[in-house]
Amino acid sequence: MIPQRSPRFAMVAGEASGDLLAGLLLGGLKARWPGLQGFGIGGPKMAAHGFEAWWPHDKLAVRGYVEVLRHYREISGIREQLAQRLLAERPDAFIGVDAPDFNLELERRLKVAGIKAIHFVSPSIWAWRGERVRKIRQAVDHVLCLFPFEPAIYAANDIPATYVGHPLADAIALEVPRAASRAALDLDDTHQVVAVLPGSRRSEIQYIGPRLLEAAAVMQRRQPGLRFVLPVAPGLRPLLDPLVAKHAAGVDLQLLDGRSHEALAACDVTLIASGTATLEAALFKRPMVIAYHMHWLSWQMMKRMKYQPWVGLPNILLRDFAVPELLQDDATPAKLADAGLAWLDDPPRCAALVRRFDALHRELRRNTAQAATDAIEKVLAA
Incomplete structure (x- = not known):
């Protein structure tokens, strides 16, 4: 009652x-x-x-x-x-x-x-x-x-x-506020921008953060004009700062306190930890490379129990490897960088993905x- x-x-x-x-x-x-x-x-x-x-x-x-x-x-x-x-x-x-x-x-x-x-x-x-x-x-x-x-x-x-x-499909606009987000982050339209999202848990930062940061360093060496943004979840800055210094020294990397939605709206591609953030990236119609890495024993147990070939939510919902997944030993900085740069080099592939993500967004709204x-x-x- x-x-x-x-x-x-x-x-x-x-x-x-x-x-x-x-x-x-x-x-x-x-x-x-x-x-x-x-x-x-x-x-x-x-x-x-x-x-x-x-x-x-x-x-x-x-x-x-x-x-x-x-x-x-x-x-x-x-x-x-x-x-x-x-x-x-x-x-x-x-x-x-x-x-x-x-x-x-x-x-x-x-x-x-x-x-x-x-x-x-x-x-x-x-x-x-x-x-x-x-x-x-x-x-x-x-x-x-x-x-x-x-x-x-x-x-x-x-x-x-x-x-x-999905409430995120309501909260995120169908039209991506790219220009406004770039202006808020002091990025102009000439920049190619990579958002780095290593997760919001301490364990994710420890296992995934170094790989994504080293991938950013590889991408920067290959394309020196790239700009990087990394939204930091509350309380994780002390954990991330030394990782950035160790694995991404010299990278044009802007650390943000939160503001993950602005980062996703502003970027051209994201290197992103598997989880809810990948769905947010899809709703912002962003090309992405999904990464995950965990303790080896946790990985052995988890992979034996999964029923589907996909791990990332966008791929599960589209029932297709629409975006690359690099998991555990495959999540190397070189492979992550290759996959991220491949999106930047292929505008027609990006445009096709945007159309699929737009249809998904409307279905979940x-x-x-x-x-x-x-x-x-x-x-x-x-």
């Missing part, structure tokens, strides 16, 4: 991408219920909508089996404390935003206790770890899906789900905040 008062939602979003998605969702929820209360684990995008973060989102920003094991005690301790507090607070609903390894077990406990559990962003059961669908069935009352093919998977497993589109809020309202009323 929908409460007569403004609802109280508990939410958990891990890392920068989850904070971004949750912030966009909160915008829709606040439009429906201006007096709602939100609390749990989140970041600055959520805080901008009045969300009360009991723990910061970056506490959960760990990827890879080995890396998670190193932080397991702290993360499981946070989850236990949060569960106890939410069982006492009894919010009208819990909304887990991505972070399935953390959220699904928490959602299961809350659902058993009679608290509505909603998961926003389907775990990638169509790409790997498909057995998790059983845990999802036990854990959630409803799944909010970002991609159009996902609800059918859940329907086949008796799990209520709704396609709500569904006013996600409103569609998700409508679905959440129905869950509350059930």
